[in-house]
Amino acid sequence: MSDGGSSEKGTAEVAAELRRHLAWLADAGIREVEAAPPPAPPAAPEGDPPPAMSPDRGAPRTAEKGCGSPGLLAVREQLGECTRCKLGAGRTNLVFGVGNPAAELMFVGEGPGEDEDRQGEPFVGRAGQLLTKMIGAMGYCREDVYIANVVKCRPPGNRNPEPDEIEACEPFLRTQIAAIRPKVVVALGKFAAQTLLRDTSPISRLRGRWFEYEGVRLMPTFHPAYLLRSPNEKGKAWEDLQHVMKELGKAMGKDR
Numbered sequence: 001m002s003d004g005g006s007s008e009k010g011t012a013e014v015a016a017e018l019r020r021h022l023a024w025l026a027d028a029g030i031r032e033v034e035a036a037p038p039p040a041p042p043a044a045p046e047g048d049p050p051p052a053m054s055p056d057r058g059a060p061r062t063a064e065k066g067c068g069s070p071g072l073l074a075v076r077e078q079l080g081e082c083t084r085c086k087l088g089a090g091r092t093n094l095v096f097g098v099g100n101p102a103a104e105l106m107f108v109g110e111g112p113g114e115d116e117d118r119q120g121e122p123f124v125g126r127a128g129q130l131l132t133k134m135i136g137a138m139g140y141c142r143e144d145v146y147i148a149n150v151v152k153c154r155p156p157g158n159r160n161p162e163p164d165e166i167e168a169c170e171p172f173l174r175t176q177i178a179a180i181r182p183k184v185v186v187a188l189g190k191f192a193a194q195t196l197l198r199d200t201s202p203i204s205r206l207r208g209r210w211f212e213y214e215g216v217r218l219m220p221t222f223h224p225a226y227l228l229r230s231p232n233e234k235g236k237a238w239e240d241l242q243h244v245m246k247e248l249g250k251a252m253g254k255d256r
């Protein structure tokens with residue numbers, strides 16, 4: 001369960017979470033699950049993060065997505081209006097991350113796409129909607145977890161990030177993870193898994209196995225965009241998420 005949040009959930013919100021949970025399970029072809037306990041009220045965050053002014057925009061960075069703790073704010077301030085790699089020149093928004101700054105569960109994808117670049121938030125397009133369903137099926141809501149990418153600016157034409165771009169950006173992901181200190185990181189897709197693990201094995205071989213990244217348990221699974229193209233693989237992704245839920249001590253759906 002979440003380590004933090006902002007308000008007690010109302011009936012409508014719990015019902016919406018339940019609907020997301022059931023929708024994902026139905027998509028994944030899962031017909032039978034053990035009852036999961038309702039989400040506990042989140043703990044109050046420990047103090048407000050100090051305000052900080054953006055040197056470039058004159059607006060408090062705390063108002064930006066994903067900066068809800070002093071540690072994350074420090075990482076965001078360090079990035080500034082980053083042009084450390086060539087992706088900086090083409091972005092609309094630097095997509096830092098989003099979610100609970102004290103999340104026990106973090107998802108890491110590849111990089112922002114067009115929707116994400118425009119909105120400044122990771123995983124908001126079709127793949128993002130599926131990720132939100134996956135999160136709901138695990139008994140969380142999007143606000144409980146933290147979501148980020150290996151690179152924070154959109155690669156042109158949605159190409160893969162190049163090695164120099166990863167080298168420039170990954171240190172900030174590392175400090176982001178250190179600031180959040182999640183119990184588990186889920187690497188979404190081949191690219192995130194191979195980058196974080198420095199392992200060129202195919203995702204079909206990496207997924208479903210536990211690894212360590214910077215002292216944090218890491219589980220690779222399929223990227224939601226791949227699952228949209230290959231819905232018959234959703235069952236395998238669900239198995240991977242079950243491992244994660246078990247690691248986090250949450251109720252598990254039964255194997256199909």
Ligand code: SF4
Nearest residue numbers: 082085088153168169
């Ligand atoms: Fe900076 Fe990362 Fe954007 Fe490159 S991708 S410009 S390193 S924030």
